[in-house]
Amino acid sequence: MPILVTGAAGFIGSHVCLHLLSRGEAVIGVDNLNDYYDQALKEGRLARLRPYKDFSFHQLDIAEEGALPAALAGKGITRIVHLAAQAGVRYSLENPRAYIRSNIVGHLEVLEFCRAEPSFEHLVYASSSSVYGGNSKVPFAETDQVDRPVSLYAATKKSDELMSHTYAHLFGIPQTGLRFFTVYGPWGRPDMAYWLFTKAILEGKPIRVFNDGEMWRDFTYIDDIVAAIVAVLDKPPMAEVPPSRVYNIGNSRPERLGDFIDILERLLGVKAIRQSEPMQSSDVERTYADMTALERDFGFKPTTSLEVGLGRFVDWYRSEWMAGSNTI
Structure with a gap:
């Protein structure tokens, strides 16, 4: 049976699709x-997926009532990786309604789609x-209290966790939520600091x-x-009652922003022009993932250092994105 990936043209979604397709x-x-952000980036990600004969794509808004079942009727979807969302913390100050529609209404529509599939196996979101x-x-541990969000984006993501727990309790839908910690790499989002810094430094x-x-x-x-x-997708929560769980996914090694910029300068061979500004009210000073639970249940440990990962991004940015004359 095919696996549904929402947000397939997004940063994480396109990489997940490529990995799943590569394993058959x-x-x-x-x-x-x-x-x-620039749709050329999204089209570029999709272009990497289209050559696979087992990949198909639907352009649709998951928050539109009935859009998912109309497009996927008879496909036998039993596993979903739900990554579609309105991303970005600071943008939630400018356009809050986009976050409610995409992150809350959209999540509800995915849950309703799962509920209508009698043999549904696992939703990873x-x-x-x-x-x-x-x-x-x-x-930060999964058992910590998380009832004091400092951005609307954060509030919508906590709402998703609560809705998923409720649907697992009421309807027995196996679900796993993943709390991502500052994801970066090639084909990433151009609103993220590592991309913004790279672009600005190279442009002086x-x-x-x-x-x-x-x-x-x-x-x-x-x-x-x-x-x-x-x-996580391959191992649904079968023993838990209700079948709902949440895990951190991070590197479990916080890096100072100033040191991060130092690494980027070395990789680019260019000094940054640093403009100091106060911390914004929607930001937090530190993120730090306790990875005990994911390591215990899945044996997972991240393996990529910041310098190696940033190096791969810089190589991609120069050799593929800049070479393609793309602009943001």
Whole structure:
């Protein structure tokens, strides 16, 4: 049976599709191809998937009532990797309704689709490290309280976790939520710091450095993220009652923003023009994943250091993105 991947033209979604196709799975991808950032990047990701005979794609909005069952009737979908969402913390200050529609209404429509499939096996969905909000205790563990979000984006992701737990309780739908910690790598999102910094440094423009660089992020390379997602997908929560669980996926090694910029400068061979700015109210000072649960249940450990991962991104950016005359 094919695996459905929502957000298939997105950063993580396209990498998940490629991994599943490479191991012989049939994959159906859906994405609304919105204009949050340059669609050329999304089309480029899809271009890597289209040569696979077992890949098919539907452009649709998952938040539109009935869109999923109309497009996928008779496909026998029993496993879903749900990665479609309105991303970005700061953009949620400008366009809050986009987050409610995509992240909450869209998640509900996916849950209803699962509910209508009598032999459904497993829904793996994207949550976020943002749910930890202003928590001061580190590292962040899945058992920590997460009822103090500092952005609407974080609030929508916690809402997704609550809805999923409810549907698992009421209807027995096996589900696993994954709290991603600052994912980066080739084909990433151009609104993320590593992309913005790389572009600006190469163009000789200043970069915005919040809180004098005294911010810490648990950067997690895309290949490590994909390996964890697929491992989790292959092992639904059958023993839990209700069949619902949540895991962190991070590198479990926070890196200081100032040090991150130092690494990027070395890789690019160019000094950054650093423009110091105060920390924004929607930001948190530190993210740090406790990976005990994922390692215990799946034997998973991330393997990619920040310098290696950033090096791969810089190589891709120069050899493929810049060479293709793409602009953001």
